[in-house]
Amino acid sequence: xxxxxxxxxxxxxxxxxxxxxxxxxxxxxxxxxxxxxxxxxxxxxxxxxxxxxxxxxxxxxxxxxxxxxxxxxxxxxxxxxxxxxxxxxxxxxxxxxxxxxxxxxxxxxxxxxxxxxxxxxxxxxxxxxxxxxxxxxxxxxxxxxxxxxxxxxxxxxxxxxxxxxxxxxxxxxxxxxxxxxxxxxxxxxxxxxxxxxxxxxxxxxxxxxxxxxxxxxxxxxxxxxxxxxxxxxxxxxxxxxxxxxxxxxxxxxxxxxxxxxxxxxxxxxxxxxxxxxxxxxxxxxxxxxxxxxxxxxxxxxxxxxxxxxxxxxxxxxxxxxxxxxxxxxxxxxxxxxxxxxxxxxxxxxxx
Numbered sequence: 001x002x003x004x005x006x007x008x009x010x011x012x013x014x015x016x017x018x019x020x021x022x023x024x025x026x027x028x029x030x031x032x033x034x035x036x037x038x039x040x041x042x043x044x045x046x047x048x049x050x051x052x053x054x055x056x057x058x059x060x061x062x063x064x065x066x067x068x069x070x071x072x073x074x075x076x077x078x079x080x081x082x083x084x085x086x087x088x089x090x091x092x093x094x095x096x097x098x099x100x101x102x103x104x105x106x107x108x109x110x111x112x113x114x115x116x117x118x119x120x121x122x123x124x125x126x127x128x129x130x131x132x133x134x135x136x137x138x139x140x141x142x143x144x145x146x147x148x149x150x151x152x153x154x155x156x157x158x159x160x161x162x163x164x165x166x167x168x169x170x171x172x173x174x175x176x177x178x179x180x181x182x183x184x185x186x187x188x189x190x191x192x193x194x195x196x197x198x199x200x201x202x203x204x205x206x207x208x209x210x211x212x213x214x215x216x217x218x219x220x221x222x223x224x225x226x227x228x229x230x231x232x233x234x235x236x237x238x239x240x241x242x243x244x245x246x247x248x249x250x251x252x253x254x255x256x257x258x259x260x261x262x263x264x265x266x267x268x269x270x271x272x273x274x275x276x277x278x279x280x281x282x283x284x285x286x287x288x289x290x291x292x293x294x295x296x297x298x299x300x301x302x303x304x305x306x307x308x309x310x311x312x313x314x315x316x317x318x319x320x321x322x323x324x325x326x327x328x329x330x331x332x333x334x335x336x337x338x339x340x341x342x343x344x345x346x347x348x349x350x351x
Contacts, residue, residue, distance in 0.1 A: 011231040012351050014238055014274035014288035017311075017320055020350035023296040025080050027323060028057055028344040033331050036062025036338035040325030041123075041171070043108040044227075044310040046079075053079045053312065054147075055323065055344075056107040056120070062338040065130065067103035071122050073147050079314065079321045080346055086147035088120065096153040097140060102130050105137065106171035106186075106225070106308065112204055113176065118144050119204050121157055123170035133262030133337050136160065137170035139185070141205060157207050158185060158199060164212045165197060166190045171308070174204075175228035177235045182228050182277070184237060187212060196224045198279065215275065215284045224273070224284075227311040235277040236287065240324065242307035243267040264337035265327055269293075270305045298345055300327040303335055306342060313351070320349040 008016075030037040042056035053076045058068040070089045074082035094101050101124040108121035120142045125134035139158035142151040158169035168188035175182060181204045187197035198210040214220065226239015270292045275284035294304040308325040323346050331341035 009232070011229055011236055012313075012320070014236075014272075015290070017238075017322075017349040017351075018272050018288065018290050021295070021322065021347045022349075024321070024346045024348040026298065026343055027055065027080060027082055027346045028074065030341060030343055031059045031061050032063075033341055034061070034063065035331075035333045035341060036060070038306075038325070038340070038342035040306065040342055040344045041068075041106045041308045042310065042323075042344070043174075044079075044312045044321065044323045045109055046312045046314060047111070052077055053082075053321070054085070054109055055082055055310075056109045057344060058104045058107055060103075067125075067132075068105055069103075071104050071107045071120065073109060073120075075147075079312065086144075086149060088122070088142060088149075088151055092151070093122065093124065093140070093142075096142075096151070099124070099126060099140075101126060103134055105134075108172055108174045110174060110176065110204065112143075114203075116145075118147060119154075120144070120151065121172060121174060123172070131262065133264065135167060135262075137168040137188075139170055139172055154205055157201075157205070158183070158209070162187075162209065162211075164189050164195060165209070167192060168194070169197075169209075171223070171225060172199075173224070173226055173228060173237065173239065176204075177228055177230050181207075182235060183207060184213070184224060184228065184277070186223055186225075193221045194223050195219070195221055196284065198277070198282065200279075210279070211282055213277075213282055213284050216286055217283060223307050224275075225307055226273075226309045228277070229311075229313070231276070233276055234279075236274060237277055237284065238274045238311045239272075240292065240305060240307050240309040241271045241273040241289075242305070262337060265303050265306060265335040265340050267303075269302075270307060294326065295347070296326070296345055298326050298328055298343060300329040300332060300335075303327050315351065318351045320351060322347040322349060
């Protein structure tokens with residue numbers, strides 16, 4: 001890929017994308033506007049075959065202890081105005097998987113290039129009991145020929161078990177790059193420190209965990225979520241970096257739901273980042289790192305984003321669309337797991 005002006009070749013410079021961003025609009029609103037109501041934690045995807053944008057999200061509410069109660073698929077012709085296209089409710093997930101799932105969080109949608117079948121990845125709370133925010137999270141995968149279903153349970157794509165992901169293997173960034181299925185996911189250890197980890201697959205169903213990724217050669221506690229692309233120097237990750245760990249010490253200014261100290265929405269300002277993925281060294285090399293400042297009225301001035309994001313390159317319109325889950329400044333009562341209101345926003349960037 002290159003611009004018509006010929007300033008660069010290969011993947012567009014992420015710093016250029018960030019510098020040209022402008023707020024386009026609200027892609028999805030939460031189920032309601034009461035504290036604890038969210039929409040987001042999904043993946044945007046463009047299908048050149050039908051010219052449509054696809055978007056996944058989990059609606060969530062604190063009312064009646066529902067938490068993340070579904071994994072939803074939406075479609076659009078312009079990347080902004082979405083309509084429902086499919087859904088997996090938590091009751092269906094429980095019945096078909098035969099597992100006691102308390103909540104759904106990060107979701108991903110991809111189409112198998114060999115069979116054309118849709119793969120729907122769901123981060124699910126598989127803990128022993130109901131805990132606000134959840135302690136034990138893993139990743140299931142369902143498949144279907146049509147987005148409307150029926151969805152077949154294919155098993156777990158990622159399970160906990162290693163030291164670095166003893167508590168959580170979830171909230172994946174999954175894309176097919178140079179014919180390989182790559183997964184950058186949140187790995188949380190017994191101390192509840194989160195780090196980026198890498199898994200690979202040849203078919204999207206059976207995954208091999210490769211381990212924790214360092215950042216510029218350093219062990220780094222953070223959460224990364226976004227999209228993976230091919231570049232001249234190897235896979236490149238573009239997304240949001242946050243520090244939203246469930247630390248043992250309670251953070252000042254954050255409201256907690258119970259004694260488990262599961263934080264939400266606090267921490268340093270999120271950043272727009274891009275990293276080159278060096279699988280041989282298990283390292284992420286910084287390409288771009290910029291503090292995120294919201295350009296919309298829907299982003300909290302101190303805590304604008306939760307951390308979920310997704311980038312779609314729309315080459316036919318010479319643009320990229322960047323989807324982010326934003327914390328509303330007016331409807332949010334406080335920074336905390338049942339105190340914020342969150343919607344999904346879309347930014348437009350020039351190629």
